[in-house]
Each structure stands twice: as structure tokens, then as C-alpha cells.
Amino acid sequence: MVSTSTTSNTAAKQKVFDLMLTFVKSKCLYVATRLGIFDLVNKGEQTVESLAQKTNTDTERLYFILRALAHVDVLEEKPGRVFAPTETSALLVTDGEPSAGHLVMHLIEPAQWDAWKILPEALEKGVVPFELANNKGVYQHCYDNEWSKDTFIKAMSFLTNSQVDGLLNAYDFGQYETVMDVGGGQGGLIANIVKRYGCKGILFDMPEVAETAREYIGSLGVDPDAIEIKTGDVFKEIPQGAEAIVMKHFISAWSDQDARKILANCKQALPQDGRLILLQSFVPDLDEPKTEADGIMPGIFAVQINVATSGGGWRTKKQFQELFETSGFKLEKIIKTDNSLSGMEFSLQ
Numbered sequence: 001m002v003s004t005s006t007t008s009n010t011a012a013k014q015k016v017f018d019l020m021l022t023f024v025k026s027k028c029l030y031v032a033t034r035l036g037i038f039d040l041v042n043k044g045e046q047t048v049e050s051l052a053q054k055t056n057t058d059t060e061r062l063y064f065i066l067r068a069l070a071h072v073d074v075l076e077e078k079p080g081r082v083f084a085p086t087e088t089s090a091l092l093v094t095d096g097e098p099s100a101g102h103l104v105m106h107l108i109e110p111a112q113w114d115a116w117k118i119l120p121e122a123l124e125k126g127v128v129p130f131e132l133a134n135n136k137g138v139y140q141h142c143y144d145n146e147w148s149k150d151t152f153i154k155a156m157s158f159l160t161n162s163q164v165d166g167l168l169n170a171y172d173f174g175q176y177e178t179v180m181d182v183g184g185g186q187g188g189l190i191a192n193i194v195k196r197y198g199c200k201g202i203l204f205d206m207p208e209v210a211e212t213a214r215e216y217i218g219s220l221g222v223d224p225d226a227i228e229i230k231t232g233d234v235f236k237e238i239p240q241g242a243e244a245i246v247m248k249h250f251i252s253a254w255s256d257q258d259a260r261k262i263l264a265n266c267k268q269a270l271p272q273d274g275r276l277i278l279l280q281s282f283v284p285d286l287d288e289p290k291t292e293a294d295g296i297m298p299g300i301f302a303v304q305i306n307v308a309t310s311g312g313g314w315r316t317k318k319q320f321q322e323l324f325e326t327s328g329f330k331l332e333k334i335i336k337t338d339n340s341l342s343g344m345e346f347s348l349q
């Protein structure tokens, strides 16, 4: 029987109020990021009047949003409706390198939000919410719109940049002559692998992303010629030439059925003693902590992926192991890092 004592009842109510209004925090974060408020404040504290004028917005309505962001410590509010930057707002600056701000804008952009609006209908119909709302898949949506594409690519690069050191400390890629990143986006991960371990790299992704990869790899201080950029569709063919394939936050976008097709193509591409390295955030099992060291709750993030993509979203390690083992792979090793990105190394059965 669930307790109804006054103390626990108060705590439960607080929880409901907090959860109910969490979307307001998300939306304020999105709007302020999208308007470039954090870029402006980062250059120096200023009044709401100045911020409204520079962003061409209504001063009084903007004030509600900025004050709310100050209440959750994203900004600091000073007397005279002056807003100053904080350590958090500095992470949300989007006029430079890929940042957490790009991830905020990608995850909360209107097309994503539309998918949440029709979630009950999508659940009843058993269809992909993003596709029901937008009549196309999330990748296609991003690549059809310049702003969405740029934001998505930077969001992915931000995640990679913030997690890659922990991974490279935890796993020795130096054992391979050539590593291929399948669905590797702009190439941040493969560039870092090549830079740290001196192996050769192959980046495989769709042509829309790969077109900017060479420049991005160069900007990371890696000779772009050290990485062969190949484009195509994982469902058709994955190129040969690497002893190890890495797939980071890639297979999780697909259903078991689609994932099996991709895994079959990986098998075709790898030599018999090759390795497939799955890099993911894993949803915790019942007896595991629900929050990772970097604050990410994989079970919560998994819903976002599931709403946006056709697949099963992020899965538990056991679910991935079963998926891979029934697709002709054998689990060799679990890779644990100091952040929410972990890994599983598989050999061919």
C-alpha cells in the first residue's frame, strides 16, 4: 500500500509540480538559445531592454523567460532587470564551436516538439511520432533544412567532443590498423581516434553530412588525408577495408529488424577476425543507477530517441547483446568510461 502520510504526500506533490512544469524550463532554454540570448549575455551583462532590442523581441514577454531562467540558475538576475552570464549559460553559447546550445536547439526544435504533441495518436496507431507529425524521418528533415542540418551536426559533434576523451582512455584503438566509423557524422570521433592512436581511419555516412566532414576534421588538427571519407547507405552496403567498425549512437536509431540488416552488412564488410564496437549510452537495468556521472539519465533520453526515430531507441546492455548475438556476433568485452558513453566489443561468430 502506498503511504499517504502528510510528509510523503507533500514531497509527492512537489515532485508532480516540478515534473509538470519541466517543459517550461525546456522551452525557455530553447527560446533563449535560439534567440542568441546566451551569446549576447556572454559578451557582458545587460538589461532586458537591451536584450529585447538586439533580438527584436517584446521586452515584457522576454523578461518572463529570462527571469525564469535566472530562477533555475541558468542566468543571474541583478537589480534593474540586468542579466549576467553563469557557468551554465556559457555552455549554451552557439556563435562559436559546437556546444550544448546546439544540442538544446536540435532536441527542442519545432519539428521535434510537433512529434510530442501528437504522441497519444502515434501511440494508438503504433507509428513513429516524428514521422506522423512531419511526414518524413528525422534525418531527412534535418538534411532538408539548412538550419536544422547545421544544428544537428553541431549537436552531435558537441556530444562527441564532450565524451571522446573518456572513451579513448578506456579502449585501445591502437590494436587496429584501420578503424571505420559507420554513421560517424562529421568525423569527430574517428579524427580523435586517428589523432590519439595513429591508425588509419574511414568515415562512412550519408553524402549530406560527409560534405562538410573534411573541413571539420582539419579544424580538429588532424590531416584530413589520414581519413578516407566514404558515403552511402548502410542498408545497401558498408565498405570493406577496416578491421574494426565503430558505431556510436547509430544502431539505436533503428528497430531490431533494421538493425539486423545493418549488422548483416557490417559482417560482410569485416574480416573474420574483425571487431564491431558498439558505442552507446545504455539504459540501466532495474538494479543499476539511473543517472550517469555526466548527469544524463539514459532512460529519459531514450524516450526522446524513440519519439524521433523508427527504432527501439537506446536499449539495455542485455538487449543489445541479444540483438547482436542473434545477428552473428559474440560479446567480447564491455567498455566502461567515466561518462554516459559506454561500449560493447563484439567479434564475429
Ligand SMILES: C[S@@+](CC[C@H](N)C(=O)[O-])C[C@H]1O[C@@H](n2cnc3c(N)ncnc32)[C@H](O)[C@@H]1O
Pocket: 139, 156, 157, 159, 160, 182, 183, 184, 185, 186, 204, 205, 206, 209, 232, 233, 234, 235, 247, 248, 249, 250, 253
Ligand atoms: C545520431 S547521428 C550519430 C552521429 C555520430 N555517430 C555521433 O555519435 O555523433 C546518426 C548518423 O547516422 C547517419 N545515417 C543515418 N542514416 C544513415 C544511412 N542509411 N546510411 C549511412 N549513414 C546514415 C546520419 O547522417 C548521422 O550522421
